[in-house]
Amino acid sequence: EAGVTQFPSHSVIEKGQTVTLRCDPISGHDNLYWYRRVMGKEIKFLLHFVKESKQDESGMPNNRFLAERTGGTYSTLKVQPAELEDSGVYFCASSQDGRPSKYFGPGTRLTVT
Amino acid sequence: QKEVEQNSGPLSVPEGAIASLNCTYSDRGSQSFFWYRQYSGKSPELIMSIYSNGDKEDGRFTAQLNKASQYVSLLIRDSQPSDSATYLCAVNDRNTDKLIFGTGTRLQVFP
Numbered sequence: 001e002a003g004v005t006q007f008p009s010h011s012v013i014e015k016g017q018t019v020t021l022r023c024d025p026i027s028g029h030d031n032l033y034w035y036r037r038v039m040g041k042e043i044k045f046l047l048h049f050v051k052e053s054k055q056d057e058s059g060m061p062n063n064r065f066l067a068e069r070t071g072g073t074y075s076t077l078k079v080q081p082a083e084l085e086d087s088g089v090y091f092c093a094s095s096q097d098g099r100p101s102k103y104f105g106p107g108t109r110l111t112v113t
Numbered sequence: 114q115k116e117v118e119q120n121s122g123p124l125s126v127p128e129g130a131i132a133s134l135n136c137t138y139s140d141r142g143s144q145s146f147f148w149y150r151q152y153s154g155k156s157p158e159l160i161m162s163i164y165s166n167g168d169k170e171d172g173r174f175t176a177q178l179n180k181a182s183q184y185v186s187l188l189i190r191d192s193q194p195s196d197s198a199t200y201l202c203a204v205n206d207r208n209t210d211k212l213i214f215g216t217g218t219r220l221q222v223f224p
Contacts, residue, residue: 004156031210042117043157043201045211056209091156098210100147100203104156 002026004094004105012111018080021108025074025094031055032075033101034067038088046090049075050098061086082112116140119202119215126222132189134218136202139183145205146178146185151217152198161187192222 005024013019025032034046046065047057051072060067064083069075079086090108093101118137126132134148145164149157163169163176163185175188185204189196199217206213 033211035212035214040216042115042216043212043214045213048210056211058209059211100145100159100162100205100210100212102159104158106156 004092004103006090006092006105006108008108009106010109010111012113013082014113015084016081018078019082019110021077021079021090021110023075023077023092023094023105025092026096026103029094029096029103030072031095031098031101032069033093033095034075034077035091035093035104036088037091037107038085043091046077079110082110084112086110087112115215116213117202117204117215119200119218121216122219123221124218126192126220128192128194128222128224130192130222132192132196132220132222134187134189134200134202134220136185136187136215137183138185138202138204138213140204140207141180141183142207143183143204144207146176147203147205147212148174148176148185148187149201149203149214150198151201157201189220192220194222194224196220197222 032049045059048055049069092105095101148161161176201217202215203212
């Protein structure tokens, strides 16, 4: 069984540019979560999808962040325009039943210069 | 006050010893508690979950929960160099499915 995958693994962009991160959850997992770890800080929740619906987006930092999950399969997280403080590692996790996930993706390391 | 607090470490223990990792949380209504292990540059991996007061054992790992003291711990018996990693404590927000993480404790097991 394939695990949670994320693309790209690394992204380096300039301030003001746009970046789109992708997460493919484990097949059949309705619940998809985005988390972020800024250097030196704890992993923080961004949002939670159940299928294609946003169940909880209370952790999204501001309106420069847009998450989608069309068709309830993979999800994208777009940052537009990127700022320096957006740098960090973005993790995606999925679960079948909404319980905290065993399955985290490898993360996307975003560097904004 | 942080919602989930952990000592950042590093905690250094010799091979074969017991490693004791501690975590406190602020929301008294929290119901579910988790320990994740994260190797450098890798994703977090769930190793233990605990929901009720007391101890829960799984192999070399024991999770301990004391809701009255708002305290969770993880004991690793017979520590191995391969246990060297960052251990993240996480608490389930009682109103949602989201996890609230501590900053993690770095464990170093030396031969």
